[in-house]
Amino acid sequence: MKVEFYRHSLGEEEERSLINALRGVFLTSGPVTRDFEKAFGEYLDCRHVVGTYSCTTALFLCLKALGIGAGDEVITTPMTFIATANAILEAGAHPVFVDVERSTGNLDVQQLSGAVTERTKAIVPVHLYGHMCDMRRLSDVARARGLHLIEDAAHCVEGSRDGVRPGQLSDAACFSFYATKNMTAGEGGAVATNQPELAERLFILRSHGMDKAAADRYSGAYRHWDMPLLGYKGNMFDLQAALLLPQIGKLAQKLQERDRIRRRYDEAFSHHPLLGLPQTLEGATHARHLYTVWAPAGKRDAFLAGLNREGIGVAVNYRPVHLMQYYRGQLGFRPGMYPVAEEIGERTVSLPFYPGLKDEEVEAVIAAVEKTLSAL
Structure with a gap:
């Protein structure tokens, strides 16, 4: 699918x-x-x-x-x-x-x-x-x-x-x-x-x-x-x-729909030994714009490629700004300056996440993630 x-x-x-x-x-x-x-x-x-x-x-x-x-x-x-x-x-x-x-x-x-x-x-x-x-x-x-x-x-x-x-x-x-x-x-x-x-x-x-x-x-x-x-x-x-x-006037309803998908993803991924997930801290109401997972270190691009082969659209949000060519060449930034951002930037993958996502599509994403991870 x-x-x-x-x-x-x-x-x-x-x-x-x-x-x-x-x-x-x-x-x-x-x-x-x-x-x-x-x-x-x-x-x-x-x-x-x-x-x-x-x-x-x-x-x-x-x-x-x-x-x-x-x-x-x-x-x-x-x-x-x-x-x-x-x-x-x-x-x-x-x-x-x-x-x-x-x-x-x-x-x-x-x-x-x-x-x-x-x-x-x-x-x-x-x-x-x-x-x-x-x-x-x-x-x-x-x-x-x-x-x-x-x-x-x-x-x-x-x-x-x-x-x-x-x-x-x-x-x-x-x-x-x-x-x-x-x-x-x-x-x-x-x-x-x-x-x-x-x-x-x-x-x-x-x-x-x-x-x-x-x-x-x-x-x-x-x-x-x-x-x-x-x-x-x-x-x-x-x-x-x-x-x-x-x-x-639809923002609250759409947020509820995205949060329903988020709960299903969390159920599937929150205890997966190969994935990391950003936390929602106490006191925060998350706007649920993106659902992002952190792939195994050093294997993000292989993870992306595997999901694409399974027909799953993905994005990277984001590679760190300071490592972009212009920022390195013109402003002198270099690897190692912001290690946590660099680690996240090397692992981050955003999955399909929007109100129109059907239950069978959510399950297809979960199955593709699990299949791809097992092959890494």
Whole structure:
């Protein structure tokens, strides 16, 4: 049986919402984008949401809005998608990596203080796989050191930890609505913040630095606009927002469906002698974006190949950023600098994990994993 790594679950409600947007006046950022920003802010219990073209755009705009650029350092994790660190470079700053927790793959707060220098301006934690970092401790460190805190919450729309949700203890949280995310528009992103001045600055920066968006300029009598800031092109548009709006009300149900699959996988894999599993720590509500296993050391690629032969779609989330060719060649990173991230990066495999996955497909994945492991 062939099992795709991912299939979206967009349906008739999203289709109707998209058609309604197509029949409206605005295709770019307009009333549907505003409706999404309001509804998503209510879901997150954050005062302001700024829709962007992608999570990468969201991270970059946050850094620029907070005045971070050339000569500054930003601390983040090497166990993430390259976009997290790339956004720091694009802003003109320098990424400084901190190794990760062996239990979760998240940034190890205990190692954070040793990475802070007089040039450090911000911390960008990543809620890997959907498990939130320890935002209470991170917030304490950021306040004590006078640092900005920007969450990469691309995996963590539904997550919480110790009563804290994304965006509630940081300057801002950045979200992704990429094709494989729990809530998707194919592409898309957003920033959630409780800081009105930051939100206003982000609204301007996402649209070339103009102080009036298209909907403001062309709804009713024409109004002149000015350019108070040097901005960028990074706005969410109404067609993205139209696909996203109906999904907000389905997040809890979809999380339950993924968690049902997670429980079956855990039952099969949690005591397997050849596999490791990331932990869900006490006090955390996992967003269940990815189901990742850690293959036997030195045999990950053979494990991947075996699953592919069995018709199972797989992914690697992630190989460590600091070992990418560009980061080694241009920034001088080398193997051995962040050993826990490197160990996880050499073992990690993500399995099919989405609400539309049928019971027989789940069982086919389990059977393929067991068959492949027995042949290693």
